[in-house]
Amino acid sequence: MGIGHRPVHGAGMPENEPRMKDSQIATALGDLGSRVEQTNELLQRMLAEVAKTPSTHAIFVDAGYVYAAAGLLVAGTEDRRAFDLDAEGMIEAFIDKARTIFADSRLLRVYWYDGARRRIHTPEQQSIAELPDVKVRLGNLNANNQQKGVDSLIRSDLESLARHRAISDAALVGGDEDLVSAVEAAQGYGARVHLWGIEAADGSNQAEPLLWEVDSQRTFDLDFCRPYITRRAVTTFENEGAPPPSxxxxxxxxxxxxxxxxxxxxxxxxxxxxxxxxxxxxxxxxxxxxxxxxxxxxxxxxxxxxxxxxxxxxxxxxxxxx
Structure with missing residues (x-):
């Protein structure tokens, strides 16, 4: 045997490395099979629990859109001061409609988005906030009586709930094109977004890009809205016959x-x-x-x-x- 050459033992294995016996191989394979079986059982239990868990939906209402669209349709004006809206009745109608559409789903809550001076609840908004399963979210109302920050609140809530898998479906009552980003954000996390609108008195009151992005669209007509809108009486003054003020x-x-x-x-x-x-x-x-x-x-x-x-x-x- 030449210098530097060592004898080879077994099928190319190093001299000092122990060989696994057939019984040890069988034991290891048995342990592996047992673990795979346990993992499969765990997955089956998890899938069964998921199957038992009902899907969840939420309703997102742009109150400014509802007041303007329903007021114009029923009372002929968008001016909130000219009519009263039975918000509680309309919210309940939205919830009932959702129960029909999402029959195998449970309601998380209704989000009611509106504007207020310095984000301080008006008495009407406070009464809405006290309703069960309703959360009022307020943007600001500027000097021109325009809502500011409402669209960003809708997007934040939609995206957050979809990201955390808190909802599988979102019913969005609105029409502003700025809501497109909110729809896209929720859909990016797997939620389906359904756009609900109010019949337009003339033309359309929902932006086309918004209609293009949502998963489904539904419109509520005059008969649906009429019970919740009451036009206010015209104010009369007792001293109309007196001389005008200076x-x-x-x-x-x-x-x-x-x-x-x-x-x-x-x-x-x-x-x-x-x-x-x-x-x-x-x-x-x-x-x-x-x-x-x-x-x-x-x-x-x-x-x-x-x-x-x-x-x-x-x-x-x-x-x-x-």
């Missing part, structure tokens, strides 16, 4: 209202009006007129001079504060 009186009332709004709505909100001087946004001008008529207990409609005096008093006080 310009100074009306100007003083305008200043009073400006002071009240500063306290209630906040300086930042009111400051948003300043760049528009001497004009007020339509909704704000309407609020001012209605509040002045309430204080004066008479109509200022048809009195252009007095309405200018009202605005002058309003602006005079507002500008003096900044």
């Amino acid at each position: 310009r100074d009186e009306v100007r003083f009332v305008g200043a009073q209202i400006a002071a009240t709004w500063l306290a209630e709505r906040g300086r930042d909100t009111m400051a948003e009006l300043l760049p528009g001087h001497p004009y007020l946004p339509g909704p704000v001008d309407q609020d001012l007129l209605i509040e002045a008529e309430r204080v004066l207990q008479r109509s200022l409609r048809g009195h252009a001079v007095l309405r200018r005096a009202l605005r002058d008093g309003f602006w005079q006080h507002l500008q003096a504060q900044y």
Whole structure:
């Protein structure tokens, strides 16, 4: 045997490495088979539990859309001050409809999105928040009575619930194109999004890109909405036959209202009006007129001079504060 060569033992195995006996191989294979069987049993139990767990749905309501669309359809106006909405009744109707559509699913809750000054609940929003299975989420309401931040709240909730598998289906009541990103986010986590709308009085009240993105679409007609909308009676004043107030009186009332709004709505909100001087946004001008008529207990409609005096008093006080 030459130098540097070592004898080889067995089938190429190193000299000192022990060989596994047939009995040991059989034991190892038996242990492996037992573990596989246990794993399969565990998976079967998990699948059985998943099969027993009902799917879950939630309803997301853009209240601004509901007020505008249902008000226009039933009462002929989008102005909330012209009609009353039975929010409790409409929410219950939405829940009943969801029970029919998602028959094998349970309701997580209804999310009601609305705007409010400084995100402080109005009495109406507070009563809605007290309803069972309803959560009110508030965006801000700017000086032009426009909702701010509502779409981002909807997206945040939709995405979060879908990501955590808290819902399998979402019924979205709205029409704004800005909701497309919310739909895409929820769908990205496997949730199905169903768009619910209110019949348009004329044309369409839901953005086409939103209709393209959702998994299904449903529209509620006039008969569905009519029971929940009541038009308010036109206000009449007892002293209509009396002489109209003077310009100074009306100007003083305008200043009073400006002071009240500063306290209630906040300086930042009111400051948003300043760049528009001497004009007020339509909704704000309407609020001012209605509040002045309430204080004066008479109509200022048809009195252009007095309405200018009202605005002058309003602006005079507002500008003096900044």
